[in-house]
Amino acid sequence: MSAPPTTRGEPITDRRQLAAYLESGCKPAPDWRIGTEHEKFAYRTSDLRPLPYDGPDGIRELLTRMTRFGWQPVEEKGNIIALVQDMANITLEPGGQVELSGAPLETLHQTCAEVHRHLRQVKEVGAELGIAMMGLGFQPKWKRDDIPWMPKGRYKIMRDYMPKVGSLGLDMMTRTCTVQVNLDFASEADMVKKFRVSLALQPIATALFAMSPFTEGKPNGFQSFRSHIWTDTDPDRTGDIPFVFEDGFGFERYVDYLLDTPMYFVYRDGAYIDAAGQSFRDFLEGRLPALPGELPLITDWADHTTTAFPEARLKKYLEMRGADGGPWRSLCALPALWVGLLYDQVALDAAWDLVKDWTTAERGHLRSDVPRSGLRTSFRSGNVRDVALEMLAIARDGLARRARNDNWGDDETHFLDTLQVIAETGRSPADELLEKFNGPWGGSVDPVFKEYAY
Numbered sequence: 001m002s003a004p005p006t007t008r009g010e011p012i013t014d015r016r017q018l019a020a021y022l023e024s025g026c027k028p029a030p031d032w033r034i035g036t037e038h039e040k041f042a043y044r045t046s047d048l049r050p051l052p053y054d055g056p057d058g059i060r061e062l063l064t065r066m067t068r069f070g071w072q073p074v075e076e077k078g079n080i081i082a083l084v085q086d087m088a089n090i091t092l093e094p095g096g097q098v099e100l101s102g103a104p105l106e107t108l109h110q111t112c113a114e115v116h117r118h119l120r121q122v123k124e125v126g127a128e129l130g131i132a133m134m135g136l137g138f139q140p141k142w143k144r145d146d147i148p149w150m151p152k153g154r155y156k157i158m159r160d161y162m163p164k165v166g167s168l169g170l171d172m173m174t175r176t177c178t179v180q181v182n183l184d185f186a187s188e189a190d191m192v193k194k195f196r197v198s199l200a201l202q203p204i205a206t207a208l209f210a211m212s213p214f215t216e217g218k219p220n221g222f223q224s225f226r227s228h229i230w231t232d233t234d235p236d237r238t239g240d241i242p243f244v245f246e247d248g249f250g251f252e253r254y255v256d257y258l259l260d261t262p263m264y265f266v267y268r269d270g271a272y273i274d275a276a277g278q279s280f281r282d283f284l285e286g287r288l289p290a291l292p293g294e295l296p297l298i299t300d301w302a303d304h305t306t307t308a309f310p311e312a313r314l315k316k317y318l319e320m321r322g323a324d325g326g327p328w329r330s331l332c333a334l335p336a337l338w339v340g341l342l343y344d345q346v347a348l349d350a351a352w353d354l355v356k357d358w359t360t361a362e363r364g365h366l367r368s369d370v371p372r373s374g375l376r377t378s379f380r381s382g383n384v385r386d387v388a389l390e391m392l393a394i395a396r397d398g399l400a401r402r403a404r405n406d407n408w409g410d411d412e413t414h415f416l417d418t419l420q421v422i423a424e425t426g427r428s429p430a431d432e433l434l435e436k437f438n439g440p441w442g443g444s445v446d447p448v449f450k451e452y453a454y
Contacts, residue, residue: 009299019251025316033104035182039097040133052148057129065125079151094155095147095174107404108412112332119454132453137212137226137324139175140445147174153272161276165234176226177325181335182317200355202311202322203366207374209323211429223374223430237308261308329418336415340395347398388423
């Protein structure tokens with residue numbers, strides 16, 4: 001989730017401002033950056049329970065102590081709900097998952113250094129409080145009712161609305177974690193090609209990063225239960241959005257999609273106003289029931305772009321949203337995969353050649369079957385593992401051509417090594433967890449909280 005919104009911004013008087021907002025993200029290749037976000041489950045080491053907001057070992061205390069590292073608190077109604085530092089921020093998901101939204105960085109070496117620095121900080125504070133954090137796609141042990149809710153106005157609105165439109169939305173909010181990367185584009189045409197490639201290949205990334213095979217202490221039959229949850233969260237704002245592959249797709253067509261996505265809220269004077277299910281089209285005409293007679297600000301549009309949840313999402317940049325949260329090495333591998341595919345023109349062209357003749361039905365098959373079958377999902381004459389190997393080869397070549405070396409002369413390709421092993425063996429992180437559950441863990445998920453802690 002994004003940092004707290006602002007009410008500052010120009011009023012929207014012309015629909016063309018909506019597409020112009022998205023288009024303003026275009027920038028030349030030398031200015032492209034890498035923004036990595038990752039969510040983590042925080043829990044007490046004594047009883048493995050998720051953290052409440054208040055209390056001596058709660059989320060508030062965690063955030064308060066993180067300020068020693070230079071983070072500045074952001075409050076909502078007297079509660080610290082985020083931290084900011086330069087271009088990065090730390091935010092809270094509804095169930096207390098702690099998210100780092102990293103700064104826009106030039107290289108994957110910088111990204112991985114940022115990840116290590118952040119995990120070192122939370123580990124230091126966690127040791128003082130008797131808490132730890134881990135990355136997994138889905139909460140492996142606790143029920144939905146066991147998860148405390150964070151005191152953010154936005155989340156109360158979503159909590160009330162979600163059960164009206166799907167059966168798993170509250171699980172998405174409270175019991176999932178992801179890692180994603182945000183990447184730039186040069187032009188509308190560049191955005192379109194990158195959007196199409198990333199949407200088509202998102203299920204392949206889901207299979208490589210699948211790490212949510214447990215629900216409430218037992219195997220759930222899925223490789224990525226987190227990914228499955230999105231299929232029954234809210235059909236108005238999720239899915240693989242096939243129109244992206246239609247002729248004529250561009251910023252304007254995506255604006256139409258967002259205008260057809262029901263609203264959640266409007267932010268005014270430090271408070272969230274419930275507009276759940278209402279129409280931004282009505283807002284443009286001053287007919288929003290939540291704010292009758294008012295016209296939207298450009299900041300309202302910026303907020304609205306964050307409330308659509310397709311597998312890849314367009315804002316002023318593109319977000320890759322298909323991966324489960326995982327161990328530290330995956331937090332560097334996810335951005336490496338997509339940077340290799342999208343930030344080198346030869347690689348981008350090769351990736352498009354790989355997916356351009358996939359049909360809507362084939363993409364739908366991948367989206368529906370990969371959460372359960374992962375790399376073993378059938379596809380054409382082979383399976384997803386075959387596609388993953390091709391995808392990784394393209395990404396590795398792209399990173400090699402980028403030739404961004406660290407101080408020791410190493411380029412960025414080694415960040416893909418963990419994914420290469422997964423693809424070559426066909427053994428996903430979820431498979432690894434299940435093998436341990438059925439072997440040395442003796443049918444218990446509790447050891448995951450120690451073995452996979454950061």
